[in-house]
Amino acid sequence: MKVALEICVETLDDAHIACECGADRLEICSTLSVGGVTPSLAMAQMAAEETSLECVALVRPRAGDFLYSARAISVMAKDIEKLAGVGVRGVALGALRSDGRLDREALRDLLEAAHPMYGVLHRAFDETIDLEAALETAVDLGFRRILTSGGKADAPTGVRRIADLVQRSAGRIEILPGGGVRSSNVLDLIRSTGVHQVHSSAGGWDVGWRLDPSELEALVGVLRTPR
Numbered sequence: 001m002k003v004a005l006e007i008c009v010e011t012l013d014d015a016h017i018a019c020e021c022g023a024d025r026l027e028i029c030s031t032l033s034v035g036g037v038t039p040s041l042a043m044a045q046m047a048a049e050e051t052s053l054e055c056v057a058l059v060r061p062r063a064g065d066f067l068y069s070a071r072a073i074s075v076m077a078k079d080i081e082k083l084a085g086v087g088v089r090g091v092a093l094g095a096l097r098s099d100g101r102l103d104r105e106a107l108r109d110l111l112e113a114a115h116p117m118y119g120v121l122h123r124a125f126d127e128t129i130d131l132e133a134a135l136e137t138a139v140d141l142g143f144r145r146i147l148t149s150g151g152k153a154d155a156p157t158g159v160r161r162i163a164d165l166v167q168r169s170a171g172r173i174e175i176l177p178g179g180g181v182r183s184s185n186v187l188d189l190i191r192s193t194g195v196h197q198v199h200s201s202a203g204g205w206d207v208g209w210r211l212d213p214s215e216l217e218a219l220v221g222v223l224r225t226p227r
């Protein structure tokens with residue numbers, strides 16, 4: 001069974017490196033040093049046009065929490081509408097209410113703006129007070145997948161909860177583990193959860209966050225080794 005690899009990138013150079021090294025999908029963002037925010041339209045378009053990979057664009061208007069005003073939601077909707085015209089296949093987004101639950105109304109409006117692109121519920125999911133309830137909301141709203149670390153700081157730490165989410169999803173929505181996924185732990189993560197895809201930035205800190213081609217090659221090597 002092939003396990004798909006999604007790589008998070010913030011530069012066009014890194015998008016090309018990810019493609020050349022064997023990634024299956026890209027998440028396009030900006031400013032990974034703060035967890036990622038919405039990329040420029042040019043970056044999203046050029047990554048989609050110049051690589052052979054399916055591209056998902058992060059839609060996050062600012063760093064910090066995931067509680068957004070009506071104006072911020074309007075900005076996100078406008079970003080989504082513009083992204084629809086540059087060749088990306090999906091958008092990763094999330095919004096919470098002050099009570100720690102998903103903002104169903106805001107997310108419904110954003111998903112409507114995204115059509116025909118699909119929606120990915122990003123790691124705002126991990127900050128909800130009830131992951132199981134959030135999963136059901138995501139299914140009801142029509143998200144294709146959930147990017148999650150199992151409610152923990154990273155996916156290896158949240159492996160038991162991720163496995164539970166895979167069971168609860170029962171094929172209704174994809175579960176994509178992300179956060180701290182490395183070549184050194186990805187095999188244990190897959191075996192422990194039964195997931196069919198993983199998300200990684202495959203990088204490290206230099207002046208800023210940088211994709212590490214050697215780590216990416218190692219990650220691809222582990223995933224492509226017959227099991």
